[in-house]
Each structure stands twice: as C-alpha cells, then as structure tokens.
Amino acid sequence: MLLKLLKAYWKPLAALALGGLLAALGMALGLYWYFARDLPQLSSLKDYKPMINTEIYSDNGTLVAEFAEEYRKVVPLSKIPPQVKNAFLAVEDARFYQHSGMDFYRLAGAIYHDIIAMQPKEGASTITMQTARTFFFTRKKLFSRKIREMILAWRIDHALAKDEILELYLNQIYLGHNAYGVEAAAEKYFGKSIDQVNLAEAALLAAIPKGPALYSPIEHFDRAKQRQRLVLRRMVEEKFITEEQAAAAEKQPIVINYQGNPYWSDTSYFVEAVRRYLVNRYGYDKVYKEGLKVFTTMNLEMQKAATAAVRNGLAGPSGIDKLKGFRGPVSKVEPSKIESHLQEQEGRLKERWLYLNLTSGGNPDAAPPQAVPLEPGQKYLATVLELDKANKKVRLGVG
Incomplete structure (x- = not known):
C-alpha cells in the first residue's frame, strides 16, 4: 500500500522535499548575509x-x-x-x-x-x-x-x-x-x-x-x-x-609568587611625574597602548634615601599637619573672667617682648608691639570677644 502511494505521489513529494531544502538553504544564505554584512576586516x-x-x-x-x-x-x-x-x-x-x-x-x-x-x-x-x-x-x-x-x-x-x-x-x-x-x-x-x-x-x-x-x-x-x-x-x-x-x-606544590612593583613605594612620585609628562607630550594612546621605553635619570638608592627623608620629616614633631579648618576651642573662659584673662596674657606678651628686645640690644623703654614674632612650634591663643553672625565677623583678643 505504502509503495503504491509513493509511486503515485513521488513527484509531488520530491518537489516538496526539494522546495523545503531550497527554502532552508535560502534562509541560511539570508541569515549569513544579514549577520556577515558588517563584520570587521581581518587586517x-x-x-x-x-x-x-x-x-x-x-x-x-x-x-x-x-x-x-x-x-x-x-x-x-x-x-x-x-x-x-x-x-x-x-x-x-x-x-x-x-x-x-x-x-x-x-x-x-x-x-x-x-x-x-x-x-x-x-x-x-x-x-x-x-x-x-x-x-x-x-x-x-x-x-x-x-x-x-x-x-x-x-x-x-x-x-x-x-x-x-x-x-x-x-x-x-x-x-x-x-x-x-x-x-x-x-x-x-x-x-x-x-x-x-x-x-x-x-x-x-x-x-x-x-x-x-x-x-x-x-x-x-x-x-x-x-x-x-x-x-x-x-x-x-x-x-x-x-x-x-x-x-x-x-x-606538585604550586607557589603563587604574586608581587606588586617592589620599587613603587620609593619611586611613585617620580614615576607619576614622568607619566604625566609623557601623556602631555605624546598622548594617552602612545603611553598606554603603543608602548614606550623611557630611560630616566633616577638613581634608585638616592631616590630611596630622599623618600625616606621626606617620610621621616612628615612623621616627625614638626611634620605637616593635614588637619584643616576650625577644630573647636582649646579651652573655655567664663565671660566674667575674660578681661582679667586678657590682661594676664598681655602681661606675658610684654615680658616676652622685653626679653627679646633687651637680648638683641634694643631700647627697654620702647613701646612693645601688639604681637611678637613666634618661634617654630609656638602659637598665640586668641579669645573670642564678640561674634557678629549677621556680618560673619569675629572680634578676637590675643590671650
């Protein structure tokens, strides 16, 4: 029965199969053309x-x-x-x-x-x-x-x-x-x-x-x-x-020997200066993509010593204080005691000025200035006398 059907309809079935094959081939070629039309070159x-x-x-x-x-x-x-x-x-x-x-x-x-x-x-x-x-x-x-x-x-x-x-x-x-x-x-x-x-x-x-x-x-x-x-x-x-x-x-044991740049901590400032110069002179792509070999005048031992000296200076008692702005009062003075406090501080300033003036051969009868130059590490204490919030002004008295 099946054989008779195949003999009777083999031409339509063959045409259908061929049509399906051609349709699939056409679809494949269409997909290829669609996705391949703007592919990058292999250069x-x-x-x-x-x-x-x-x-x-x-x-x-x-x-x-x-x-x-x-x-x-x-x-x-x-x-x-x-x-x-x-x-x-x-x-x-x-x-x-x-x-x-x-x-x-x-x-x-x-x-x-x-x-x-x-x-x-x-x-x-x-x-x-x-x-x-x-x-x-x-x-x-x-x-x-x-x-x-x-x-x-x-x-x-x-x-x-x-x-x-x-x-x-x-x-x-x-x-x-x-x-x-x-x-x-x-x-x-x-x-x-x-x-x-x-x-x-x-x-x-x-x-x-x-x-x-x-x-x-x-x-x-x-x-x-x-x-x-x-x-x-x-x-x-x-x-x-x-x-x-x-x-x-x-x-077999595997040793992961991942290390950062051993010279970075001592050379980072010098290297950063070189990097900025290179980018400004030659452009970002030349430095980060095309590769340069840069030979500098940096002596590693001298750079290491210089970095250590700067670090020691910054860490010492006279190092840079990174805190900025108002940090609050050093101490508080009762309003009723402000005048006596200022007089006391003014007396100390006069004594200091007199000492400095005499040791430098000055006139002891000369009028003292309102402020005396400070030595490194010293400071004047100032007392807040009046606060004008409207005009954002503060009147201070040394002391």
Whole structure:
C-alpha cells in the first residue's frame, strides 16, 4: 500500500522535499548575509599590533614601573612549551587542528545538553571563536553575537594558519588580574617566564579562562586547583600526558609568587611625574597602548634615601599637619573672667617682648608691639570677644 502511494505521489513529494531544502538553504544564505554584512576586516589579525606596556627605567637600566591598559607580554608560539599549548587545547578546544573554526560535533553536544537543562549552560566556543571574540566582540551572551562570531571564526580559519591562530589566542586571552596572554600571567602568578612553567602550572593557567575571577589562583586557589585537576584529566583523555604524569602534577606544590612593583613605594612620585609628562607630550594612546621605553635619570638608592627623608620629616614633631579648618576651642573662659584673662596674657606678651628686645640690644623703654614674632612650634591663643553672625565677623583678643 505504502509503495503504491509513493509511486503515485513521488513527484509531488520530491518537489516538496526539494522546495523545503531550497527554502532552508535560502534562509541560511539570508541569515549569513544579514549577520556577515558588517563584520570587521581581518587586517588587524594579520597585522597583529597588541597594546604594549610603557616601561620606565632608572639610570642603571632597572625596570621600575610599567603603564598599560592591558598588561601583556607578546611571545612567539615557539617560546610557549608544549605542556602549555596542550593544556589549553585539551580543555578549550581538543579538535582545534581538525575543524574549520567551528566544531559542529561539539556544537551539537552543547545544544543537546542545553535542551536537557532547559537553559544555555554548555559552551561550544572553539579557540578560533574565542580569538574572534577577544578582538572584535564582547562576552555578552547574545544569539546574534554568537552567529557573527561563528562566521568570523570560519573566515579566520581560512585566512590564517592554525599555529598563527593559536599564537594570537595565547597572547590575547585574558587570565585575570589585568594579565593578558600566557607570558604576562606566568610572570604575574609564578614570577617566571612562560617557557619555565611546569605541567602543574600550565594546567593551572589553562583553568583560568573559564572564569578569570572565579578561578583566580590568588583569590580562589582551592577553586582554581579543583579546575586544574579537570584540565589534567582532559589532557590524559586527549593523550597529551599519561595518568602518571597527571597524578604527579596534581600533587606538585604550586607557589603563587604574586608581587606588586617592589620599587613603587620609593619611586611613585617620580614615576607619576614622568607619566604625566609623557601623556602631555605624546598622548594617552602612545603611553598606554603603543608602548614606550623611557630611560630616566633616577638613581634608585638616592631616590630611596630622599623618600625616606621626606617620610621621616612628615612623621616627625614638626611634620605637616593635614588637619584643616576650625577644630573647636582649646579651652573655655567664663565671660566674667575674660578681661582679667586678657590682661594676664598681655602681661606675658610684654615680658616676652622685653626679653627679646633687651637680648638683641634694643631700647627697654620702647613701646612693645601688639604681637611678637613666634618661634617654630609656638602659637598665640586668641579669645573670642564678640561674634557678629549677621556680618560673619569675629572680634578676637590675643590671650
């Protein structure tokens, strides 16, 4: 029966199927045209010019400070050891060298898990898609952004070699605490260059992109360590390492050597003066994005001594008093005793003036001035005699 129906209606059914296929193809082409029409050009990737730090040096060539919007140290892929590359590949995009910018197997799996969970939870971004995002898009989760990201990833994959894409990714990826790229992150977290990190440290770095704040080795080391174990398991599954290597790396202690600028406390005022000069002379972008090497006349030992001298002076008894404005009365005088108080204070002032006048060879019969110059650390006490609120005036008497 079914066979007879198919024989009778195969032409209409074939036409319907062909029409549906053409409609789907037309819709796909329409969507591609709509989302691809204003995509950015790939010239910025081919001619990669990342933001570079401006470096400030002392008179003997010591690096004392850096300015940058994004702390980054660009390194060639050849300097990045295999364990670092494999750690990122294992956890972020194991089929990176097989797909064309989009991993449809992984995408199908992510869609399936999202349907089961009834919400978008499973990620399917390839390293190429992440590279496109870091250069051209934000992390805001929008359907339109994801489609544009996929189209651009396909274009990138056809414009650049796989190793070129991986090099861009490993130098561009954000790894927390204003560290961009694996070299900057290795220096910031471990105090060493990326070519010196071991397997345990490499896996810890690869744990961060999932959530740089969530898996910060500085603020959430236990959480980062937990994800590091996941990275090591994925490396075993992808046959990048053996079970024994993963177990040894998991047990290996990791020392977080996060330190601020050791010279900042002694050189901050000098460096700030240099920064302002550079911005005024060359502009913000030149200093914070294009990178300068600035060699100054600052001698670190002399600057350290000068800073210590200023601090000691400010902290001493004659240091700067930062309090300003009225602080309340030193003492209170009963209205009935103001006259006697003023006379008493005036007598003390005359005695002091007479002493100073005589010791300097002056005339003891000369009339004393109303005020005598003060020595450092001394002060006159003034008594409030009258307050005129309407005219905002105060009449004072010394004493």
